[in-house]
Amino acid sequence: MTSLKDNKDAGPSRVVISVDAMGGDSGPATVVAGIYKSARKNPEIHFILHGPVDELEKLVARRRGLSDRCEIRDAQGVVSMEDKPSQVMRHGKGTSMWSALDSVRAGEATVAVSCGNTGALMALSMIRLRKLPGVNRPAIAILWPSRNPQGFNVMLDVGADIRADAEDLLQYALMGAAYARNGLSLTRPRIGLLNVGTEEHKGRAELKEAHDRIAAHESEGNYTFVGFVEGGDIPGDSCDVIVTDGFTGNVALKTGEGTAKLIGDLLREAFAYSPLSRIASLLALTSLKRLQKRIDPRRVNGGVFLGLNGTVVKSHGSADATGVSAAVKLAFELARAGFADRLAARVASAAEAAQDGAAEEDRKRS
Amino acid sequence: MTSLKDNKDAGPSRVVISVDAMGGDSGPATVVAGIYKSARKNPEIHFILHGPVDELEKLVARRRGLSDRCEIRDAQGVVSMEDKPSQVMRHGKGTSMWSALDSVRAGEATVAVSCGNTGALMALSMIRLRKLPGVNRPAIAILWPSRNPQGFNVMLDVGADIRADAEDLLQYALMGAAYARNGLSLTRPRIGLLNVGTEEHKGRAELKEAHDRIAAHESEGNYTFVGFVEGGDIPGDSCDVIVTDGFTGNVALKTGEGTAKLIGDLLREAFAYSPLSRIASLLALTSLKRLQKRIDPRRVNGGVFLGLNGTVVKSHGSADATGVSAAVKLAFELARAGFADRLAARVASAAEAAQDGAAEEDRKRS
Numbered sequence: 001m002t003s004l005k006d007n008k009d010a011g012p013s014r015v016v017i018s019v020d021a022m023g024g025d026s027g028p029a030t031v032v033a034g035i036y037k038s039a040r041k042n043p044e045i046h047f048i049l050h051g052p053v054d055e056l057e058k059l060v061a062r063r064r065g066l067s068d069r070c071e072i073r074d075a076q077g078v079v080s081m082e083d084k085p086s087q088v089m090r091h092g093k094g095t096s097m098w099s100a101l102d103s104v105r106a107g108e109a110t111v112a113v114s115c116g117n118t119g120a121l122m123a124l125s126m127i128r129l130r131k132l133p134g135v136n137r138p139a140i141a142i143l144w145p146s147r148n149p150q151g152f153n154v155m156l157d158v159g160a161d162i163r164a165d166a167e168d169l170l171q172y173a174l175m176g177a178a179y180a181r182n183g184l185s186l187t188r189p190r191i192g193l194l195n196v197g198t199e200e201h202k203g204r205a206e207l208k209e210a211h212d213r214i215a216a217h218e219s220e221g222n223y224t225f226v227g228f229v230e231g232g233d234i235p236g237d238s239c240d241v242i243v244t245d246g247f248t249g250n251v252a253l254k255t256g257e258g259t260a261k262l263i264g265d266l267l268r269e270a271f272a273y274s275p276l277s278r279i280a281s282l283l284a285l286t287s288l289k290r291l292q293k294r295i296d297p298r299r300v301n302g303g304v305f306l307g308l309n310g311t312v313v314k315s316h317g318s319a320d321a322t323g324v325s326a327a328v329k330l331a332f333e334l335a336r337a338g339f340a341d342r343l344a345a346r347v348a349s350a351a352e353a354a355q356d357g358a359a360e361e362d363r364k365r366s
Numbered sequence: 367m368t369s370l371k372d373n374k375d376a377g378p379s380r381v382v383i384s385v386d387a388m389g390g391d392s393g394p395a396t397v398v399a400g401i402y403k404s405a406r407k408n409p410e411i412h413f414i415l416h417g418p419v420d421e422l423e424k425l426v427a428r429r430r431g432l433s434d435r436c437e438i439r440d441a442q443g444v445v446s447m448e449d450k451p452s453q454v455m456r457h458g459k460g461t462s463m464w465s466a467l468d469s470v471r472a473g474e475a476t477v478a479v480s481c482g483n484t485g486a487l488m489a490l491s492m493i494r495l496r497k498l499p500g501v502n503r504p505a506i507a508i509l510w511p512s513r514n515p516q517g518f519n520v521m522l523d524v525g526a527d528i529r530a531d532a533e534d535l536l537q538y539a540l541m542g543a544a545y546a547r548n549g550l551s552l553t554r555p556r557i558g559l560l561n562v563g564t565e566e567h568k569g570r571a572e573l574k575e576a577h578d579r580i581a582a583h584e585s586e587g588n589y590t591f592v593g594f595v596e597g598g599d600i601p602g603d604s605c606d607v608i609v610t611d612g613f614t615g616n617v618a619l620k621t622g623e624g625t626a627k628l629i630g631d632l633l634r635e636a637f638a639y640s641p642l643s644r645i646a647s648l649l650a651l652t653s654l655k656r657l658q659k660r661i662d663p664r665r666v667n668g669g670v671f672l673g674l675n676g677t678v679v680k681s682h683g684s685a686d687a688t689g690v691s692a693a694v695k696l697a698f699e700l701a702r703a704g705f706a707d708r709l710a711a712r713v714a715s716a717a718e719a720a721q722d723g724a725a726e727e728d729r730k731r732s
Contacts, residue, residue, distance in 0.1 A: 147628065159562055162570055196525055196616040204528055204613065231620025235628040244617075247570065250562040251614050252621040254597025259622040262513065262601040263629050270653035280650035287636035287643035291629075 013044050015335045017328055018109035020100035021051035022078040023116025025318045028052075031115065032059040032066075034324020038332070039069050041325075045332050048109050050075050050099040075099040079116050081317060085123035092124055101128040104310040110335035113302075113327050115315040122160050122305060129308040132344050134351030137161045137168045138307035139246070140314065141179050142253060147237040150184045155234060157246035158253045158303060164245035166209035169193065171347065173214045175306040176241040177223040178346045182337040183304070183330070184240065188222060192229030192239035194248060202228065214243070220350045264292075302327040304334065307347070311340045379410050381701045383694055384475035386466035387417035388444040389482025391684045394418075397481065398425040398432075400690020404698070405435050407691075411698055414475050416441045416465040441465040445482050447683060451489035458490055467494040470676040476701035479668075479693050481681040488526050488671060495674040498710050500717030503527045503534045504673035505612070506680065507545050508619060513603040516550045521600060523612035524619045524669060530611035535559065535576035536583060537713065541672040542607040543589040544712045548703040549670070549696070550606065554588060558595030558605035560614060568594065580609070586716045630658075668693040670700065673713070677706045 019035055021028040028051055035047050046069050049056055053074035060066050077095035079088050092098045097116050103109040105128050114121050122138070131138060139157035146153040156176050157164060164172070173191050180189035193211055195203040207228075215225050226239045234242050234252060244252070271281035281288070305312040311334050315327035334340075385401055387394040394417055401413050412435050415422055419440035426432050443461035445454050458464045463482050469475040471494050480487050488504065497504060505523035512519040522542050523530060530538065539557050546555035559577055561569040573594075581591050592605045600608050600618060610618070637647035647654070671678040677700050681693035700706075 145628065147631075162562060194617060196528060196613055231617040231622075232624035232627075234621050235624045247562055248614055248617050251560060251597040251610075251618050255600050255618040255622050256597075256625040258598035258601045259625045260629060261598075262511065263626060265513075266657050267633075270657040271650060273653045273656070277650045277653040280646040280648075280653070282646075283649065284637060284643045284646035287639045287646070290639070291632050291636040 014046055015044050015332055016046045016048060016103075016109040017331045017335065018048045018100045018103035018112040019050065019328070020096045020112070020114035020116055021049050021056055022075075022096040023080070023114060023317070024315070024324075025081075025115075026320065028055060029059055030319070030321055031324050032056070032063065033321035034319070035070065035328055036063040036066050037321055037325035038328040039063075039066055042329075042332065044336075045069070045328065047071070048073055048100075048103045050096040050103070051078075052076050052096075073099055073103070079120045079124075081117050083117055083120055085117075085119040088117070088120040089123045089127055092120070097121060097124055098128065101125055101310075101312070104312070105129055110340070111311040111313060111331040113313045113315060113324075113331050115317055115319055115324065115327075117317075118159065118303070118314055121312065121314055125305055125308055125310075125312050129310045129312070132307050132309060132347055134347045135171055135175075135307035137164060137171070138305055139168075139172050139175060140303040141176055141306055142303045143183070144234055144242075144253075144256065146235050148240060150186065150240070152184060153234065153236075153240055153242060154180045154184065154189075155242040155244070155249055155253065156306065157244065157249050159246045159250035160305065162245070162247040164206075166206050166213055169206070169210035169243055169245070170213045170217060170350075171307065172243045173223065173225075173241070174217065174221045174347055174350050175343060176243055177221050178339070178343040179304060179306060180241050181222075182334060182339040182342060186240055188224055189241050190224045190226050190239040191221075191241045191243060192226050192233055194234075194242055194244035194252075195228040195230065198228045198230060210243075217350055221346065302330040304330070306343065309340070309344070311335070380412055381410050381698055382412045382414060382469075382475040383697045383701065384414045384466045384469035384478040385416065385694070386462045386478070386480035386482055387415050387422055388441075388462040389446070389480060389683070390681070390690075391447075391481075392686065394421060395425055396685070396687055397690050398422070398429065399687035400685070401436065401694055402429040402432050403687055403691035404694040405429075405432055408695075408698065410702075411435070411694065413437070414439055414466075414469045416462040416469070417444075418442050418462075439465055439469070445486045445490075447483050449483060449486055451483075451485040454483070454486040455489050455493060458486070463487060463490055464494065467491055467676075467678070470678070471495055476706070477677040477679060477697040479679045479681060479690075479697050481683055481685055481690065481693075483683075484525065484669070484680055487678065487680055491671055491674055491676075491678050495676045495678070498673050498675060498713055500713045501537055501541075501673035503530060503537070504671055505534075505538050505541060506669040507542055507672055508669045509549070510600055510608075510619075510622065512601050514606060516552065516606070518550060519600065519602075519606055519608060520546045520550065520555075521608040521610070521615055521619065522672065523610065523615050525612045525616035526671065528611070528613040530572075532572050532575035532579055535572070535609055535611070536579045536716075537673065538609045539580045539589065539591075539607070540583065540587045540713055540716050541709060542609055543587050544705070544709040545670060545672060546607050547588075548700060548705040548708060552606055554590055555607050556590045556592050556605040557587075557607045557609060558592050558599055560600075560608050560610035560618075561594040561596065564594045564596060576609075583716055587712070668696040670696070672709065675706070675710070677701070 141156035
C-alpha cells in the first residue's frame, strides 16, 4: 500500500478521487477493474479506495501499476441496497461509504464515487459533507442523451428528495447551470422548467412561482431561461438543463431508461429473426455500435449530488467496469474544473442577491 | 348525405362512432382519409362526422362508398390548439367538437373521436357528458408498448388533471382495470401504483394512503394489486395498468415518446451512414418494419377519457390517416364491448362497497 502523501511531488495536475469499493451489485472486483481502466487512460488520476483491506489489497495487486496510484483505507462495514437511510445515518460509521465521504470532508480527495444505495449515500453525504450555505435541498443531476450539439442534457433533481418548492427549484436551476458549464462546457446554459405544457398558465402553483423566480435570476445565474418545457424536451434540443422535483425527475429518468432498454431488446430480436436479418446486423455492425455508444447508459453513468460541501458521484449499482470508469471520468472532470468551489460561489452570490432584493423591499416598505 | 336513420335495418352489429373532423394539425382531409381506411376494413362501423358541411361533403364524396356509411352534421366553429379550455366551455357551442360530443350525449353514437385540443376536449366532455356518479376526477388512459404478452400496458392519468388524491387514484385503478379488461382482454389485470421506489415506506403521503385503498378494493375491482412500481415498469411486465396522477403521467408519457423518437432518428442516421449500412438496412427491412410496427405510436393512437357518461377517444393532434384509423379502431372495440356501461357498473359497485364500509364503521362506532 502506497501512501498518497509520498506522492506529493507528482505536481499540481494530480487529482485524487475517493472511491467506495463496496455496495455495488457486482462487488469490489468490478470497482477495481473500473478504476484500473481509468488509471491506464489518465495518468493524472489517483485514488483512495475504501473497503476491507485484505480483499482490496489482493484485487489491486493483480492490476499492474495500480498500487502506486491507489491508497487503500480499511473499512469493514458495507451499506447494502436494502439498508434504510435512517439506519445508515445512525449506524453507518465504519462502512466503506462513510469512509469514502470522509476523505472528501478531510480535503484529501476532491470528489467521492460510490455504486451503493442512493438514499443512504445522500443521507450520509448530508451529515458528513453538510449542505452548502443557501441550499435547502441538495439534488441529484444526471446527463441524458439529447439532440443538442453537446450530445447530452442535464436533468435535476432525479431523486434526492420527493418534494421541491419554488425556492428549491430556483436553486436547482442555479446548480444545474453550474454543472452544465463545468460538465458540458456550455458558457451560458439554457434552463427549462418541466411542466405538462409550455403555456405560462399551466401547471401547479409552485411551478408558476418557480417560473417567475428562475426568470428573475438569469443574470446572477448566468443562464438563459426558456420557460416551461415538456417531457419530450428532456431528450430534445430546446434547452440544456431540465429542472424538476425529485419525484417527477426520478419517474422520467426510469421511464426513459426503460423505454430505451425495451427498444434495444426488440431491435436485437429483430436482427436475430431471420438469416437475412442476421447478415444485415453484421453489415451494420459499425453503425449500430456507434448508435449504442451514443445511448449507452454506462457511458453517462453517474448521478452528481449537488448542493453539498464537496462533490459526490453516484454510479449505477449495476455498473460494470466500463460504467465505474465512466463515473470516475466524470468525477475527474468535475474535480479538475474546480466545480465544487464554483458551484458554491454561484449559489452564495444568488443567495446574496436575493437577500439584497429582500433588503431593498424592506427599505421601500419602511 | 345519408341519414343514419335510414340504415336501421343494418342489424345489431352496427356500431356508430361520432367523429370531430376538425382541430387536428393536418385538417379534415386527413380525418376523412382515416375513417375511410377504417370503413374499408370493417363493415360494422358507421360514422357521424362533424364539421363545415360544404367542405366535408366534398371530402366524403371523393371516397367510394363512404357517404353510405357516414352522416355529416354541420358545425361551422372550430376549437383551435391555442384555445383555452375555459374559453371553449363558455363559447364552444357550434364547434365540431361540441357537436361530436352531443351525438354521444344523445345516444346516437357510442364513442366520440377527436384530434383536437386535449384540455378543451376534456372540459367540454365534462360539461356535455358529465362525470359518472362516484367519480371525482375523470382520467385519460393510454396504451404503452410493453414486454407483456398483450404487447401493451395501460397508464392513467396522463393529463386530464394535474392533481390526484388517494381517492382519485383508487378510482383510476378501478377505471384502468375496466379498460384493460375491455381494451386488452385481460380477465384480471395487475395494477401497479407509480412511485420512486417499490418499498412500502417510500413516496408521498397520498401515495401511501392510495396504496392501502387500492389493496383493499381488489375483489370489487376484480384486479390484482402488485403494489408500488417505478418508471421502468411502464414498458415492463410487472403489471398491466400503471396508476398515477396526471402531472407525473403526462411527463412520463412525453419522456417515453421523446426517447423512442430520438432512438428511432439515431437508428435511421446509423443506417444511412455508410454504403455497407445502407445495404444492411435493406436486408433487415422486414425485421425493422416489424419492430417499427411494434413501437409505432400511430398504432396505439388514442387516449381514452374515463369516468364520463360515454366514452371519448382523443387522437394525437398530429395523427395522419393511419393514426386516425387506429383511434377509430380503438373506439370501435370499446363500443362493441359495451365498455361505458361496464365501467359505470364497476365504479358504482366500488362506491357502494365504500359506502357500505362507511355505514359499517358508523354502526360499530355507535
